[in-house]
Amino acid sequence: MSEKQTEISTLGEFGLIKHLTEGLEKVNDSTVYAVGDDAAILKYPADTEVLVTTDLLLENVHFDLTYMPLKHLGYKAAIVNFSDIYAMNGTPRQITVSLGISRRFTVEHMEQLYAGIRLACMEYGVDIIGGDTTSSHQGLVISITCIGDAPAGTAVKRSGAKDTDLICVSGDLGAAYMGLQLLEREKVASAGQKDFIPDFAGKEYLVERQLKPEARRDIVAELHQKGIQPTAMMDVSDGLSSELMHICSQSNTGCRVYEDRIPIDYQTAVMAEEINMNLVTAALNGGEDYELLFTVPLTDHDKVQEMKGVKIIGYITKPELGCALVTRDGGEIPLKAQGWNPLKEE
Amino acid sequence: MSEKQTEISTLGEFGLIKHLTEGLEKVNDSTVYAVGDDAAILKYPADTEVLVTTDLLLENVHFDLTYMPLKHLGYKAAIVNFSDIYAMNGTPRQITVSLGISRRFTVEHMEQLYAGIRLACMEYGVDIIGGDTTSSHQGLVISITCIGDAPAGTAVKRSGAKDTDLICVSGDLGAAYMGLQLLEREKVASAGQKDFIPDFAGKEYLVERQLKPEARRDIVAELHQKGIQPTAMMDVSDGLSSELMHICSQSNTGCRVYEDRIPIDYQTAVMAEEINMNLVTAALNGGEDYELLFTVPLTDHDKVQEMKGVKIIGYITKPELGCALVTRDGGEIPLKAQGWNPLKEE
Numbered sequence: 258m259s260e261k262q263t264e265i266s267t268l269g270e271f272g273l274i275k276h277l278t279e280g281l282e283k284v285n286d287s288t289v290y291a292v293g294d295d296a297a298i299l300k301y302p303a304d305t306e307v308l309v310t311t312d313l314l315l316e317n318v319h320f321d322l323t324y325m326p327l328k329h330l331g332y333k334a335a336i337v338n339f340s341d342i343y344a345m346n347g348t349p350r351q352i353t354v355s356l357g358i359s360r361r362f363t364v365e366h367m368e369q370l371y372a373g374i375r376l377a378c379m380e381y382g383v384d385i386i387g388g389d390t391t392s393s394h395q396g397l398v399i400s401i402t403c404i405g406d407a408p409a410g411t412a413v414k415r416s417g418a419k420d421t422d423l424i425c426v427s428g429d430l431g432a433a434y435m436g437l438q439l440l441e442r443e444k445v446a447s448a449g450q451k452d453f454i455p456d457f458a459g460k461e462y463l464v465e466r467q468l469k470p471e472a473r474r475d476i477v478a479e480l481h482q483k484g485i486q487p488t489a490m491m492d493v494s495d496g497l498s499s500e501l502m503h504i505c506s507q508s509n510t511g512c513r514v515y516e517d518r519i520p521i522d523y524q525t526a527v528m529a530e531e532i533n534m535n536l537v538t539a540a541l542n543g544g545e546d547y548e549l550l551f552t553v554p555l556t557d558h559d560k561v562q563e564m565k566g567v568k569i570i571g572y573i574t575k576p577e578l579g580c581a582l583v584t585r586d587g588g589e590i591p592l593k594a595q596g597w598n599p600l601k602e603e
Numbered sequence: 604m605s606e607k608q609t610e611i612s613t614l615g616e617f618g619l620i621k622h623l624t625e626g627l628e629k630v631n632d633s634t635v636y637a638v639g640d641d642a643a644i645l646k647y648p649a650d651t652e653v654l655v656t657t658d659l660l661l662e663n664v665h666f667d668l669t670y671m672p673l674k675h676l677g678y679k680a681a682i683v684n685f686s687d688i689y690a691m692n693g694t695p696r697q698i699t700v701s702l703g704i705s706r707r708f709t710v711e712h713m714e715q716l717y718a719g720i721r722l723a724c725m726e727y728g729v730d731i732i733g734g735d736t737t738s739s740h741q742g743l744v745i746s747i748t749c750i751g752d753a754p755a756g757t758a759v760k761r762s763g764a765k766d767t768d769l770i771c772v773s774g775d776l777g778a779a780y781m782g783l784q785l786l787e788r789e790k791v792a793s794a795g796q797k798d799f800i801p802d803f804a805g806k807e808y809l810v811e812r813q814l815k816p817e818a819r820r821d822i823v824a825e826l827h828q829k830g831i832q833p834t835a836m837m838d839v840s841d842g843l844s845s846e847l848m849h850i851c852s853q854s855n856t857g858c859r860v861y862e863d864r865i866p867i868d869y870q871t872a873v874m875a876e877e878i879n880m881n882l883v884t885a886a887l888n889g890g891e892d893y894e895l896l897f898t899v900p901l902t903d904h905d906k907v908q909e910m911k912g913v914k915i916i917g918y919i920t921k922p923e924l925g926c927a928l929v930t931r932d933g934g935e936i937p938l939k940a941q942g943w944n945p946l947k948e949e
Contacts (some may be wrong), residue, residue, distance in 0.1 A: 289652065293853070294760050295690040295837050296656035298753070306635065309641035313701035313735045313746055344641040354748055355659035389659045395741035398657055400701055400751030402748040405642065414640050490643050506638070 260436030263364040270390050277371040279384055283348045283533045287406065288384040297386035299404065306412050308405040310341035316396030321510065323342075324440045327366055331373025334399050337494065339381050340547045342405035342470035344492035346349040346413040347482070349381060349405040349472075370399075381474065411486065412557050418489040418508035422552040422573040425565075426562055427476045429520040430485045430497055431536070434543025435528040436460075436467030441454060442532075462524045474518070476567065477549070483560045490551035494571070496542040499594040502580055511578040514571035514592070517585050541592070609710040614737050617662070619710065623717040627731055631696045633752065634730040638651065643732035644698060645750065652758050654751040662742030669784045670801075673712055675814045677719025680745050685727050686818040686893040688751035690838035692759040692826070695727060695751040695818075700734040703744030716745075727820065757832065760896070764835040764854035768898040768919040771907055773822045775866040777842055777882070780889025781874040782806075782813030788878075808870045816893045822913065823895070830904045836897035842888040845940040846896050854898075857924035860917035862933050866927070887928070888928055893942035 268276055278292045290298040301307055308333070320330055331539060335352060342349040358367065366410050378385055383403070403589070443455035457464050473492075480487065489504045519540050529536040543581060552573055553561055561567060571583070580592040614622055626692050636644040656682070660666060666676055681698060688695040700720060704713065712806045724731055729749070736848055789801035803810050819838075826833065833852045843865070865886050875882040898919055899907055907913060917929070926938040 258870070290758075290760065294762075295687040296654040296693070297689070298758050298760075299655060300655040301647055305646075307645040307647060307653065308642040309645060309697070309699060309732060309748075309750065311699045311701050311733065311735055311746070311748055313703055313744065315703050315737065315739050317740055317746065318703075318738055341641040345644070347642070351655070353657045353748060354657060355657055356892075357659055357661050357744070386655060387657065389657055391659055391661065392664055393661050394663055398659065398661065398746075400657070400746035402655075402657055402699060403642075404655065409646065410675055412636075412644050414636065420628060442948075489882055502811075532888075533640075547675075567836065 260556050261365065265358060265362065265367070269362060274390050276364070276482065278385060278495070280328045281375070283403060285384050285387040288386060291384060291386040292576060295395060296414050297351070297353070298538055299386070301406055303424050304409050305406045306409050308345050308407060308412060309402065310338055310348050311400065311402040312338050312406035314399040315549050317397070320445070323395070323444050325338050325468060328373035329369040329546050331466070333373070333470055334401055335374050335377035337381070337547065338401050338403035338472050339377070339383065340492045340494070341363070342403055342491055343474055343477045344485065344549060345405070345407060346411055346477060346490060347405040349383050349403050351384045351386045351404040352378065353402045354385060355400040355552045356388070356390045357393030358390065359393045359396050362397065381472065390395035404555045405553045413490040414506050415489050415491050416507040418510050418552040418573045419505050419554070420510060420575050421555050421570050421575055422488050423438055423555060423558060423561060424501070424512060424514060424550070424552055424571040425496065425567050426493070426520065426548055426550050427473050428524045428546065428548040429525065429541035429545040432463050432466040432522050432525045434539055435525050436463035436465070437545070438532055439528060440461055440467060453570050460524050460528060460542050462522060467545065470545065470598070472547055479564055485553055485557050485560055487551035487553050490549060493546045493548045493550050495544045497550065498541040498592045502592055502594045504552065505573070505580050506551070508573070509576050511574040511576050512571055512580045513530060513574060513583050515583045518568060518570040520568045559594065607711065611704060611708065611710055613712065614710060619713065620734070620736050620845070622710070623713060623804045624731060627721070629730045630728050630892055631730050633696050634732060637730060637732040642698070645732070647752055651752045652755050654683055654688050654691050654693045654753060654758060656750065657746065658684050660745040662744070664746035665763055667790070668743070669790050671814060673715035674719035677716040678723045679722050679814070679816055680747055681723035681729070682816050683874070683893065684747050685723070685729065686838045686840070688749055689818050689823045690836055691751070691753060692753040692757055692823060692833065692836060693753035695729050695749050697730045697750040698724065699748045700826040701731055701746040702734070702736045703739030704736065704887045705739045705742050708743065712844040713842040722946050727818065749895060759833045759836040760853070761835050761837050761850050762853040763852050764856050764919045765897040765900070766856060766919055766921050767901050768834050768858060769901060769904060769907060769915050770847070770858060770896070770898055770917040770919060771913050771915050772839070772843065772866065772894055772896050773819050773913050774892065774894040775868045776839065776892050776894060777886035778809050778812040778868050778871045779816060779891040780885055781871045782809035782811070783852050785809055785874060785880055786813060797815065806874060808868060809874055813891065816891065818893055818896045819835050822910070829910070831899055831903050831906055833897035833899050836895060839892045839894045843896065844938045848873050848938055848940045850896070851899065851919070851922070851926050854919070855922050857920040857922050858926045859915055859920055859929055861929045864914060864916040866914045
């Protein structure tokens, strides 16, 4: 590589953090004091609930640097945390970033990773308030904790869905999973070939969904604007089927979801065809979509129907009816939580 | 091993978290909703500052399971975070716990780790509010974020030390480092020997300081009680010398510390003698003591002198005088930050 590569040891832990967080300006009033002490100091008004979520990402478990550029990885690592805060009907405000860095990474690599984290923070109005940086013997470790807020009483849990509530989902499903299949396919195809050019023609959307997901801030804003308070909400990170079952189990309900209502992009359909995979299975179980899945009272039907990019895909039932997919021919198939579970995959 | 060992995959991610956090009862009013949703919900009164700190611990970088029992590891992982909150003059209230778990660990192993985390939380009145659990290809990864609070305006940063302030430190220094040397020595001695019994006779305190550190909640309580507001404070995790230089650089001051004032336990002295190491070097640069280092105005001299287990070790100077150790013979040696820096060690 001709580009300059600086060993991390030349800066040391404190030097590296200082270098990476240089010039950060806080954007939230609740951030009192950020990087540089034993702890960051925040101050939230009394009528506010504080939301806390955290994600641990490990190299070769959650990401593959063969096709995941470091800047995208940083962006995505931040976004998946923001998504969890939006899924509570809140607004992300601060993150801490902890990194375990193995010797093959240089200061320049970490600059790229941080460029992605900083970009995500800038776009979503979030402050980087601290973290921890250490060496790792095995690959890259990223642990991000995100703190957000919501006006008291407005945070939405998974447990509030009620019989007859409408089930809604934003965007489309299964594309990030298909993007992953595509990237894995091109990785295999590229093995041992120098100057290999991956073929993503006509499937750019799938790659983008996998490599540069966004969090649905717009949906949360529209819900506020329309005066809709969802009864339950979560983000689709492990697949629709698995998430629906979480809502139903925590709300003690059942549900019916219509196969023909599940929003799927045409590129997802084309890719499923190519790799000979059942499209609905992909949309139900493919993870990492970071769309919002929520339930609203039946009385909000018209308001929700007006929302662009939101689809009503079914309804909540009494618990004894169980969770099922209603197929195109009117049959019912019980939902299964086949979601992406890294503790089972191993 | 004859004990029952259950593969983690039999529980899966959600099952494991549920199992490990079962029966937890919240102890803080600020904890509104804990484990089980996209994010935890906290509620802090308006006159409160919220403190956030985080630590990433990697196997074979920060801990060695050859001699670190999992329960002690869990305890220590929590304590080091509590210590950072106390070092801000605050009270720890909540933690999130993220774990990366490789295949050699079983459910029973994680129960031991969590037993230590839960014990620390019980003893210090802290709620476990969430986290993330995933598989790891290489060893154990522990990422803990701790949230605490302090009445508005009372949090103590590193940057407030002033010329003539007294420099104080709690407990004694260098023992945890000597404990580590001892454990490493016995590890080497045990290599290849079955039924090896390590020799810790007369050095139990050193081992305890390394394997079961405590956070100095008592010192923070006593400061409050005596009406002492430190001008700067931090915990000694990387060695006194390095921490003093942080305070001086962030406060734009210099300092003088007296060699004969540095508190050292006799077991530390004996061990230093045995391994032929300069005792003061060990006390200045040995890390992981988790004692509190703080500065107070000269007018608080008498109050601080009354505090049990706190020693005045020197004073803050103008910045142009630099940071130096005053030796027993009255000479001055510039302080160096030789603290434990895992990014340099590699």
